[in-house]
Amino acid sequence: MAADRISVEIGAGELVGIVGANGSGKTTFLNLITGYLTPEAGRIFLMGQDRTGLPPRVITRLGVARSFQIPQLYTNLSVLESLLLSLAAQADKGAGFWRPLYRHPWIDEGMETLGRFGLEAYAHRPVNELPEGGRKLLDIALSFALKPNLLLMDEPTSGVSIRDKFQIMDTLIKVVQESRLTTIFVEHDMDVVQRYGRRVLAFNDGRVIADGRPEAVLADPDVRKAVLGRV
Amino acid sequence: METKRLPLAPAVGAGLLLVVPLVLPDWMKFIVTLAMAKFVAVLAVALFLRANLVTFGHAMFYAVGAYAVGFSVKWFGFGDVVVLLPVGALLGAGVAALVGLVIARYREVFFAMLNLAFSMMLYGVLLKLYWLTGGTDGLGVGVPTFLGYAPPREYLRDFLYYTTLGVAGIVIYVVHRFLASPLGFYLRALADNEIRIEYSGESARRVLYHTYVVSGALGGLAGVLVAFTVGHIVPEYSFWIQSGDFVFVALLGGYGSVVGPLIGSIAFEFIRTYASKYFPNEWQMALGIIMLAIILFRPGGLWAIYEALAARVGRRTSERQRA
Numbered sequence: 001m002a003a004d005r006i007s008v009e010i011g012a013g014e015l016v017g018i019v020g021a022n023g024s025g026k027t028t029f030l031n032l033i034t035g036y037l038t039p040e041a042g043r044i045f046l047m048g049q050d051r052t053g054l055p056p057r058v059i060t061r062l063g064v065a066r067s068f069q070i071p072q073l074y075t076n077l078s079v080l081e082s083l084l085l086s087l088a089a090q091a092d093k094g095a096g097f098w099r100p101l102y103r104h105p106w107i108d109e110g111m112e113t114l115g116r117f118g119l120e121a122y123a124h125r126p127v128n129e130l131p132e133g134g135r136k137l138l139d140i141a142l143s144f145a146l147k148p149n150l151l152l153m154d155e156p157t158s159g160v161s162i163r164d165k166f167q168i169m170d171t172l173i174k175v176v177q178e179s180r181l182t183t184i185f186v187e188h189d190m191d192v193v194q195r196y197g198r199r200v201l202a203f204n205d206g207r208v209i210a211d212g213r214p215e216a217v218l219a220d221p222d223v224r225k226a227v228l229g230r231v
Numbered sequence: 232m233e234t235k236r237l238p239l240a241p242a243v244g245a246g247l248l249l250v251v252p253l254v255l256p257d258w259m260k261f262i263v264t265l266a267m268a269k270f271v272a273v274l275a276v277a278l279f280l281r282a283n284l285v286t287f288g289h290a291m292f293y294a295v296g297a298y299a300v301g302f303s304v305k306w307f308g309f310g311d312v313v314v315l316l317p318v319g320a321l322l323g324a325g326v327a328a329l330v331g332l333v334i335a336r337y338r339e340v341f342f343a344m345l346n347l348a349f350s351m352m353l354y355g356v357l358l359k360l361y362w363l364t365g366g367t368d369g370l371g372v373g374v375p376t377f378l379g380y381a382p383p384r385e386y387l388r389d390f391l392y393y394t395t396l397g398v399a400g401i402v403i404y405v406v407h408r409f410l411a412s413p414l415g416f417y418l419r420a421l422a423d424n425e426i427r428i429e430y431s432g433e434s435a436r437r438v439l440y441h442t443y444v445v446s447g448a449l450g451g452l453a454g455v456l457v458a459f460t461v462g463h464i465v466p467e468y469s470f471w472i473q474s475g476d477f478v479f480v481a482l483l484g485g486y487g488s489v490v491g492p493l494i495g496s497i498a499f500e501f502i503r504t505y506a507s508k509y510f511p512n513e514w515q516m517a518l519g520i521i522m523l524a525i526i527l528f529r530p531g532g533l534w535a536i537y538e539a540l541a542a543r544v545g546r547r548t549s550e551r552q553r554a
Contacts, residue, residue, distance in 0.1 A: 034430070060432040072427040074420040081416060088413035089431040100411045146431065 002028040003039070004206040010182065012149075015173070017197025017214065018186045021227055025206035026186040027069065030152045034066050035059040047149065065143035066152040069186075071135040073127045079138060080123040083110045086145035110145070116175050117141040133164045140172060144181075151176060153185040157192060165189070169196050190227060194218050202226065240541070244490075248396055252389045261460070262500045264392045267399045268456035269480070270496035274406055275446035275453075276477040277486035281410075282439070283422035284338065287474045288346025291330070291353050292323040292447045294469035296454020298357070301370030301464040310375045312394055316455050323451020324444050331443035335436045350469050357466035369465035372458055395456050399493065402449065407489050409445060418442055479518070483525060485532025494533045 003025045010016055020026045031037040033044060035056045044052045046062060054062075074082045087106045114120045117137045122130055130138060136156055143151060156172060157165040173196050176183045187193045193200055193214060200217040202210040204226035210217045217223055224230065251263055272293045279286050296319035303318070304310045330349050337345055357364045364370065374381060375391070382390045409415050417438040420428055425435040458464050467473060476499075484495020502521065506514035529535045 055429075057429045057432055057434055060430055066430060068426075072424050072430065074423045074427060076419050076423045077416065085413060085416055085420065086431055088416075089433050098408055098412055100408070101413050101416050102411070142427065142431070 002206050003032060006042075006206075006208055008201060008208060008211065010150075010184065012182055013180050014182055015176065015196070015198040016184045017193035017200045018184060018203060019188070019190060019193045019200060019218070019223070019227055020203030021229075022188075024203040024226070026203050027154055028206070029203070030066060030154055030184070030186060033059075033150075033152060034064055060146065060148075063147075063149035064152065065146045065148035065150070067136075067139040067143050067154060067156060069155040069158055071139035073135060073138060073142070075126070075128040077127060078124050079114065079119060079127055079130065080107070080110050082127055082138065082142060083113060083145055086142045087113075090146045113141055113145050116171075117144075118171055133160045133168055136160060136168060137171065144175065144179075149182060151181050151183045153183065155186050155188065157187065157189065165192065166195075190218055240537075241490075245400075252392050257388055260388055260392055262504055263497060264388070264395050264460050265457065266497040266500040267395045267493065268453055268460055269477070269500070270399060270453075270493045271402050271456065272450050272453035273477050273480045273484070273492040273496050274402065274489065275449035276474075277481040277484075277492050278406070278410075278418065278442055278446050279342075280478075280481055280486040281422070282418050282442075284439075285343045285478060286346040287343050287471055287478065288348070288350035289446065289450050289477055290469050290471070290473035291346070291350035292327060292450025293454040293457070293473065293477075294350075294353060294357065294464075294466075295323050295326050295447075296320070296451035296456075297458040297464045297468050298364065298370070298454075299451070300372055300455050300458040301364075304373055305370055310373055310459075311378065312375045312391070312455075312459055313378045315459075316398065316452060319451040319455035320448040321451070323454070324448035327444045327447020327450075331440045331447070335440040335443060347471050347474065350474055351471060354466050354469040354471075357469055364466065367466065369463055372462045372464065375459050391460055395460065398452065398456060402452070403489050403493070406445075406449075410489065414438060414441060479522060481532075482522065483532055485534030487531050488534050491532055491534030494537070498533060 002023070006025075006029060018026050018029065028037065032039055033046075035051075035054050035058065038053045042052075043050050046059070046064060051059060051062060074085070077085070081101065084101050084106050087110055088101060091106070111120060111123060114123050117140070119130075119134060119137055119141065122134060127135070127138065136159075140151075140153055140156060143153075153172070157168050160168060169192055172185075185196070197214045200210070200212065200214045201208050202217050202220070202223040204222075209226060210220050210223050248263070248267075252260055255263070272289060275292070276286055276289050299319045299322050300310065300315050303315055309315075334342065334345055334349075358366055360366070374384075374387065377390055377394070410418070417428060417433060417435075421435060421438060428435045428438065454468065457468075480495045480499045481492050482495075483499055484493065485491035502518065503514065506517040510517060525532055531538070
């Protein structure tokens with residue numbers, strides 16, 4: 001079972017890292033929260049309301065945004081156009097028919113958001129010209145631009161070099177902390193989780209086996225064995 | 232998408248279309264009117280090509296618009312172009328709103344073939360209900376009026392020409408605005424990543440459905456224009472070959488811009504006229520060869536040739552300015 005008897009409560013403004021081996025249920029957990037999967041049992045509450053079984057589109061409109069392990073981008077569009085679409089979706093609560101996508105308050109806000117993610121130099125370039133790290137950042141920027149109450153990031157540093165990994169995480173954590181945004185990020189790398197998480201959940205076989213401060217959770221022998229395969 | 236333009240090219244194009252009735256013989260005026268009318272339906276098909284979706288059934292809406300004119304004339308003796316244009320557009324949009332409930336759930340080959348299935352069902356109905364539709368004999372349209380005014384016979388062709396030109400101009404503006412809106416960008420994004428669309432809080436199905444309704448209105452509008460231009464309506468308006476022609480013209484002109492299908496439509500009508508005159512038995516082969524050349528060498532169609540030309544002129548101009 002990919003996710004089993006998970007009982008977790010996350011408060012507003014928390015920065016939570018999730019760690020676990022492949023197949024431990026980390027991504028399944030995110031998929032359940034965002035409505036990509038429906039749980040066979042149990043309930044999911046968002047901001048005090050039962051949101052179990054709602055589709056991703058509705059969950060997103062309720063203030064939950066996510067990024068993906070493999071960035072989900074619009075490769076036919078430019079970086080700025082992609083971001084403007086998030087701003088349009090957030091502002092209009094629907095794709096307007098008549099007013100242009102390129103309109104001034106949005107362009108300024110879009111450029112400012114790209115600047116926060118270090119992507120302003122790519123604004124007018126096609127998305128498929130972005131380097132891997134840039135693709136990861138854009139994927140998160142698209143979710144961030146939706147102005148969510150809860151941001152979920154699925155392996156934001158997978159597939160990038162060790163040097164870029166910490167640079168990307170520095171950028172992301174700065175942005176979410178400045179916005180006081182409740183954030184959950186999934187990571188394989190225990191160093192990343194230890195450095196950036198304020199609270200850590202450790203997953204194994206679809207269950208949460210530890211929950212607490214990073215230094216305590218990551219020192220737990222059961223967690224080390226489950227994640228690293230050794231104590 | 233930034234489009235390079237030759238200086239004054241749009242003004243020259245619009246100017247040429249404005250003076251056509253003054254300089255061209257009647258038969259050529261007829262061809263350009265027909266091309267501009269069909270362009271409106273081609274644009275409907277081109278919208279979906281932007282989303283990597285192909286429809287082989289949009290002749291259905293074209294036939295709805297045309298038969299709206301036919302029934303109006305047959306039952307009420309009413310053939311006013313200005314009044315029936317919005318009626319055709321609304322009927323096309325209405326039928327698209329119904330059919331779209333099913334179609335918007337499908338993609339790729341299912342989208343293409345379901346459209347074809349619906350249009351062929353309509354074709355069957357138009358063919359079989361002889362008492363209503365005139366079957367293969369079709370329906371005559373008679374002499375149209377324009378807000379109650381019946382122009383003298385020698386000027387009728389000009390009235391139709393300028394009405395069609397006006398409608399084509401309005402359609403170009405409306406579709407341009409549509410494509411520049413968030414919905415238009417989502418349409419392009421449909422070809423790319425529906426997951427991201429859904430995780431932006433937008434519905435991919437809603438994007439497709441709304442586009443489908445717009446395209447239905449365009450098809451209906453084109454049907455009304457063609458019905459008045461040709462003066463006779465037959466069930467073949469809904470046949471799959473007509474839908475195939477729309478796809479062909481969209482590819483020929485290029486669907487990367489709103490004007491590309493207009494260029495394609497005018498080129499297509501002239502190619503067909505001349506090819507069928509000089510090679511009566513091989514003219515379809517000529518169209519095949521042209522399509523092959525377009526796909527192999529200029530997949531962006533005639534519009535891409537224009538853009539390449541514009542870029543070259545732009546480079547030369549800036550080199551000259553630097554020198």
